Amino acid sequence: MSFRSKLFGHPNPYDIAGTEELFVSAVRENCSYAYRHCPEYKTILDDEGFSPDQLRCAEDLAKLPILPTALFKRRRLLSMPRRRLPVVATSSGTSGHASKIGLSFGDLWAGLKMVLRVCRKRQLLSLRPCHYVVFGYQPNRKNRTGASKTAFGVTLFTPALSRTYALRWRDGKYVLDLKAVQAAIVKHARSRFPLRFMGFPAYAWFLMKQMDEQGLRIQLPKGSKLMLGGGWKQYYTEQVDKPVFYALAKKVFGLDEADIIEFYGAVEHPILYCDCEHHHFHVPIYSRVLIRDVQTLKPLPHGTPGLVNLISPMVRGTPLLSVMPDDLGVLHDNCPCGLDSPYLEILGRVGLQDVKTCAAGAAELLEQTEVSL
């Protein structure tokens, strides 16, 4: 049995201390696989004089060469032939510079075990049927984004009575149809069965504002949940503080704060970070998060903000061992929820999206370098 299988089979998804050795072994195992099977990864490790056997204890994880997620947008890096990769997920960037990440059967199997354990812990799995409203893309053969796959996957947590999508595939393109979503919600609110929402927070926010302006107040059936993931994307400037968001959800849907669940993840780091009852993203046993100095990339102590380095042995199809998205974040300890694993707070994106320019063609060019998760 591989170290990865053991790690992903561990019963407690937040038992960091009890799985430390296993985690390091799984990373070493995966690193040596990628070193042997992905020539580009070998070039990078050789250039930095790093060999997989150097991974002996948790401190050594920081020495793994870091691959910025932007690199996956510029180069296709795979450790397996295409035929062994049943899923090629892309980041949902609209810029034409999306990452392409290949996942093998083994990767998906590990991922499934992770999702089930994390969601069971948060009591999201149930046999009670639900209606689903997805604030995201209606599945379509042409849409390969990770976001659409995740959103659909979540509708499998319980038996689904119905699925309504905010972004509908019509005449060869996606259109945002909040009216249809609103109609479905009003209808399902009278149902005996709970309603679950899943998808981008921005669309949920627009919908709630729209309903609030029309004076609509709904009490959703008990057990209904609002599940958010994927960030605010192009609506970055409209992002609202969490308490404001929760207050509106209470007002419009009658949902308590505890019924709102948020996820964090990235195509280049497909680990499921699910928030706890205090809305903190605890690091599960499947990954480690290091915060690094924005200039020197040296690891920083908890509590100090910096660039976010995500480490995980989950994926073999693509060398995603140690990646760095365009996020700034900080790690915290001592969450009142009782989990001892540290939690990650995302503070925002790195600087380029605020750049203002009047040089001809510049805005379009900068747009392309922006990375969306």
Added chain:
Amino acid sequence: MILANGRRYDSAMQDSILDRLETQLNQTLAKPAPAAETVIAAIDKLGQQVAAGAFDEQIAALQIDGAEQYKDLAIRLLRRDYLEFKVRTELGSDFSADRVTNPPPGLAPLRVCTRPLGVLLHIAAGNADGLPAFSVAEGLVTGNINLLKLPQADNGLSLAIIEALLEIEPSLAEYIYVFDTPSSDVAAIKRMADLSDGIVVWGGETAVAAVRRFAHPGTKLIEWGHRLSFAYLSGDASQQALADLAEHIITTRQLLCSSCQVVYLDTPDMDRVRSFCDRFFPVLEAAAKRHQPRTMGAIAALTLQSRTDHLENLLNGGEERLWHSPLCSLIPKEDSVLELSPMLGNVLVKPLPRARILEVLREKKQYLQTAGLCCPPEEREALAERLIRAGVTRVTTLRNMSATLPGEAHDGEYPLRRYLRTANIELTEQTDS
């Protein structure tokens, strides 16, 4: 948020405000336009408030590097003496006074009056903080009623400035309407356009093209589009000139219309281009180190970009890149095309012998703005003339490529003139006498 007649309204009120707008505009147009002096006095007072720190909090919230210089520039531009100088330069002294023509004998004289266009719709871009307020100020000085559509990314600074101005001079309230209509609400913007005599549009080609699509063919369009600028070096540039150019490139981060994208050398010889890079790179790097970004996000962006570039280069065969550091780079190219550089301290260096200036620059005539010229003094006149013939609208020293030079035109025109029209009244016997 909408501002109308000096009061704030919720964005949801947009349609009912637009319903009443035509009547209100007509009522205002029935009165004499505000005098330039009234507007200048109010703006001057506003400038004093800025100097006294009234907007420090908002400016700090912009989180821009160089916020201090930004504030200093604003204070300078808002001063009475500067405004009076601008009006005098662009419109001549006493522009609002009517005059009577003096035609050849036998022809009847006419009265000539300079009047505001009437109603201006400003479609402002989010590419410079406070720019929307600046655009409105130009419209006000010329006596126009101003409808302002804020850019999506506006951070509240423009509205705060406008409200402060109205507090100083409440009589201007009926001359300023501010809408936060999103660009996607074309129907509402078209309604505003239909009520306007002129549309002032700031922004890239997409914004300008969109306005041309919905504007009535008879409405006057005043387009301030995006531009490209470059440096032109002939002969041996002094060390000081190179330091000035480096300072300009690094401090503007090559993001402005007037920022240097390409350094042209007056030579057909690539060896000379490379030896110039040898000489210029340390100067550029020194400037980049002096002005390292201070905000955490900007430093992080550089670090990530530099790491990604390094890995990509390694995977592409690891060719050694001369003239390259995490903070800046020089990219020599054999062609002469004027194009956008990768910006943020990464500048293109190309050969362009003077005999080819016209053919090369004319290909980009729609975009030309500033040429920072460095050459022996006896050649300056002739080279400047050739650059201008090619379509360049500003020829400056390397140091001042992006400086605001008092009295200068904007992309080839004095903007205030475009916000006015000339009307004539035929003299009758009664008025003649």
